[in-house]
Amino acid sequence: MHPPIPGREYGILKNKIAEWAGRFPEIKETGTDANPGVRLELSGVDVDSVIANANVNDNPGNRAALAKRLLSEEFGLTQGQLIDELSLVWRGTERSVEVVFGNVADEDELPDHDLMPQLDGRWRIAIDLPFDESEYGPVEDANRMRRLRERQGEPSRTVAWLPTHLSSQRYADFRRLVVIDKALVDEQRFNGQYAGHLSADNRASAKGLLETQRESLLKNVKAAFKQAYGLAEKKATDVELGFADHLQSLRAVDGLTLSFGQSLRDGVRHIAGKLLASQFPDHPDLDPEGTGTAVRPTDAKKIFGHVQAAVEARDGRAEVPAADRNLMRRVAGPLRLGQQKEAYFELSRYWVDHFQQLAREQGVTGDLSLITLTDWTDRPTPRGLPGFLTRLVVASFAEMDDRVWVRGGVPFDTTPGLHEIKDQDSLRSQPLPSEEDWDAARQRFTTVFGVHAPTLRRGRMVNQLARQIATEAGKYREEARQLVTELERHAGFLQLDETTETGRLAIARRAVELLDVLTRSAGQGAAGARRTVEALAAFDFGPVTPDRFGTSVKQAGAVAQALDSAPWSTLDLASSEGAEGEALLESLRNAAGSDQRTNDLKDALTRTQREVLALVKRNRAAATPPPAPPAPRPGDVSLDTPTSHPPVPEQSEPSTASTSSGASTSTGGRVRRSGGGRTTAGRAVAELQAELAALVAQEPGATVEITWRVVES
Known part of the structure; x- marks a missing residue:
């Protein structure tokens, strides 16, 4: 062999063998690319006849199909x-x-x-x-x-x-x-049609050669x-x-x-x-080493978490775990979200400046829709970021520029996950209250309503706190108004002093004013959220501490119900029971005059009712003489005794605990099962209640008969 270029003999020979192997099935290439070889197998099987039988498959359709x-x-x-x-x-x-x-x-x-x-x-x-x-x-x-x-x-x-x-x-x-490919693809057709003229052994040999x-x-x-x-x-x-x-x-x-x-x-x-x-000429290279590794939505979620941490830090930087630092360098840096240092990630203002400039140029002053911001990521030249990376960029901008996500005009209370952001969502700029107002409102909200308030003074948090304030105020407002109504209704009996700012009625009225103020700005957009927070911070509590307002507000419903259902006729009996009765009323009025945190009016009403009934019972028992013993009847004295002085049954001394009214137990602890007497209609109510209370305690199922009549007008 004499090649045109000396030293090429090996390549020429290798190509020749490959070509021959394609034409003659008896020639087989062996070995590897580094150490190739060739083998000649003479089998005596007529392979060409099999190919001739299968030659029907050589048509344009099959040729195009195999090439594709x-x-x-x-x-x-x-x-x-x-x-x-x-x-x-x-x-x-x-x-x-x-x-x-x-x-x-x-x-x-x-x-x-x-x-x-x-x-x-x-x-x-x-x-x-x-x-x-x-x-x-x-x-x-x-x-x-x-x-x-x-x-x-x-x-x-x-x-x-x-x-x-x-x-x-x-x-x-x-x-x-x-x-050949068509002949081998269908074994049944190969054995029956293309190689059917061969013996079984020859068919197997022919198949191997092909x-x-x-x-x-x-x-x-x-x-x-x-x-x-x-x-x-x-x-x-x-x-x-x-x-x-x-x-x-x-x-x-x-x-x-x-x-x-x-x-x-x-x-x-x-x-x-x-x-x-x-x-997409401006698409960042997120695989600079060419590993073929694609950024996943889970990667975007991790990056967003580190961006949020850096935003919430006062210096705009956050330490990144070692396992995530390469990801931040590979993705967050090229996306211009910030720069990953050795350990800390530092935010970049690129997207804040970019979006704000485009908003100014196009005169956009309201909400910025996700669709608009997505379009702006391709300015001035297209980047063509996938959807989840675009949402990462926009969500990071929202955090850096302190904007609130809005859907259907309603702000989100919490930051949505990247996968939760929808095409119709928008970003809204949230005005912030001052640091002083924010801190004051947070403390007052927690004290008055007993609900935890968010800590960071950010747009989303302002919206969240404003909504919490409006919700809590709306929940208690009607009960607070009912409390004022009931206190004013019974102010005469309770002798409430309406001029004392620290008094119960004054606090209740101011509480209604507070709740009205806090619910007035609800639903009035971003500015309304700030006004709600500022309203709580600026409300004048006067000499009353917020915790006393909070107790009045939170317990308004229970106190109003107690006032509405109190037995005022029973309580009024105390006024005719002498010094003890007046003392009971004085104690109740003192409790009613003070604030709810100092004295629970609901408990005071229940306690005073119980003490008035006990006082009436005691006074009634002391004022009623014991009944005269009944005259002996003829049958009560036996005439058959041996003495001429038969004993006459004597009436035992009545117990000091028993009364003609039957309001207390007789000797031996038994409850009297009857009673009666004369009294005024006003006292009869309390006396009858006292009489039956003891009976009900021991015999709640006893059947009683009650009769009464007017003996003088």
């Missing part, structure tokens, strides 16, 4: 119902490009609409096949693209990848591969495909020479060239990367 299948496998495409998709990681983000196979020059096979992307914003790569069943060639394919580009007003995102054609020799190998030949042909055809698509040096034995204009784009794309030496898989991704770079 091989190319799809080499490109690493995902097959869809209508189109194939190329999935790739570009600059650290997951992307998709549409792919369609067909004869670009043939407008019947590939009409204009099939060359256009299905989805808006997508690119479509039209890949021609390295052979043609008609008279068209790659030059006609390129001319079709040029004509289409001239006709389109706004060119679509379409690129045609045009291969040169296979040489006649390699095309024959490809057709032979089609036949499988070996198929592998050799596949290797040769794939190498020829790589040359045809411009990724390897073209050889006349494999492809037709003279065509090099492989990429035709309807849109101008800078640097759209093939990367010589790449595999088909890497080559198509190189093309897609160029297309995406022309579409």
